[in-house]
Amino acid sequence: MIDITKDDFSLDDLIKRAKSDDAGAIVTFLGTVRDDGIKKMELEAFREAAMQELEQIEEEAVSRFHLKSLDIVHRVGPLSVGDNIVAIVCSAAHRDEAFQGCRYVIEELKSRAPIWKKEIREKGDRWVGSE
Amino acid sequence: MKVKVRAFASFREILGREREMEMKDGSTVADLLGDLAMASQRFREAAFDDSGQLRDYVLLMKNRKRIDSQQDLKSELCEGDEVAVFPPVAGG
Numbered sequence: 461m462i463d464i465t466k467d468d469f470s471l472d473d474l475i476k477r478a479k480s481d482d483a484g485a486i487v488t489f490l491g492t493v494r495d496d497g498i499k500k501m502e503l504e505a506f507r508e509a510a511m512q513e514l515e516q517i518e519e520e521a522v523s524r525f526h527l528k529s530l531d532i533v534h535r536v537g538p539l540s541v542g543d544n545i546v547a548i549v550c551s552a553a554h555r556d557e558a559f560q561g562c563r564y565v566i567e568e569l570k571s572r573a574p575i576w577k578k579e580i581r582e583k584g585d586r587w588v589g590s591e
Numbered sequence: 592m593k594v595k596v597r598a599f600a601s602f603r604e605i606l607g608r609e610r611e612m613e614m615k616d617g618s619t620v621a622d623l624l625g626d627l628a629m630a631s632q633r634f635r636e637a638a639f640d641d642s643g644q645l646r647d648y649v650l651l652m653k654n655r656k657r658i659d660s661q662q663d664l665k666s667e668l669c670e671g672d673e674v675a676v677f678p679p680v681a682g683g
Contacts, residue, residue: 491683505682506599506675509655534682546683566683574652574675575682576600587601589681590648 462514464505464575466537474531474549483528483551487558489566491546493539498579503536503545506574510534517568525561527552532565534575592616592670594623599677602649605633606676614668620653621664623674638676648678 461477463469471490478486493501518530528551535545548565552558569575577588594614598606612626624645628635638649651658652675658666668674 503682504600504603506597506652506677509652509675510682512655570681570683572680573682574599574677574680576678577681578600587678587681590601590678 461531461533462511462518463533464507464510464514464536465533466535468535468544469533469547471544471547471549474533474547477531478529478549478551480528480551482553484553485555485558486549486551487555487562488550489546489548489562490544491566493541493543493545495541496579498541498581500580501539501543501545502578502580503534503539504576504578505534505536507536510573510575513573514569517565517572520568521550521561521565525550525552525557525564527557527561530561530565532569534569534573536575592618592668594618594668595671595673596623596627597673597675599675601637601678602634602676605631605637618668619665620651620658620668620674623668624664624676627676650677650679651675652677 514532522530531549533547548562550558550561579586592614594612596610596612640646654673
């Protein structure tokens with residue numbers, strides 16, 4: 461399941477979805493808003509293109525690391541320090557594949573998916589990565 | 592012909608989320624960027640350097656496929672094409 465949503469998600473629910481008799485390992489990545497002196501963060505996506513890119517990344521990860529399941533949920537909209545940004549939940553027969561698959565998905569997502577972050581600070585706003 | 596421009600992040604703040612541009616038949620992606628620069632000085636300053644070269648951090652998609660902002664600027668546009676303009680991505 462891939463989703464880009466304004467709503468928060470439950471990592472527990474995602475883990476429940478990932479459990480299956482043939483999966484011996486579930487690895488999760490949860491990205492959250494870090495307190496770097498920011499007041500808020502705004503997440504924006506080119507939704508149609510980002511969904512397409514995440515589906516492509518999913519296909520690559522499932523085939524390369526023999527994943528049994530893969531869920532990716534990315535939030536958009538205004539977020540505060542501590543809020544969830546992104547969850548990746550991978551299941552595989554063995555831990556190596558699940559760890560590698562999860563790492564692959566977050567690194568590819570960060571470099572390929574058309575999603576942006578704006579840090580809202582006391583002394584002005586900043587689009588991350590645009591300098 | 593009409594071409595849809597969609598802008599994201601810092602470029603959305605300059606150009607607005609979406610606009611339709613009327614272009615002559617045979618116009619290219621470069622022509623479209625030139626027209627946007629004519630329409631908005633802020634866009635011209637953000638997207639082009641002093642010598643008129645497109646800055647490296649201007650990323651483009653045509654019909655939701657990434658195009659090389661140096662190599663593919665001469666590709667011709669068609670009626671109904673969608674061109675997206677955005678800075679480097681930073682999700683996750």
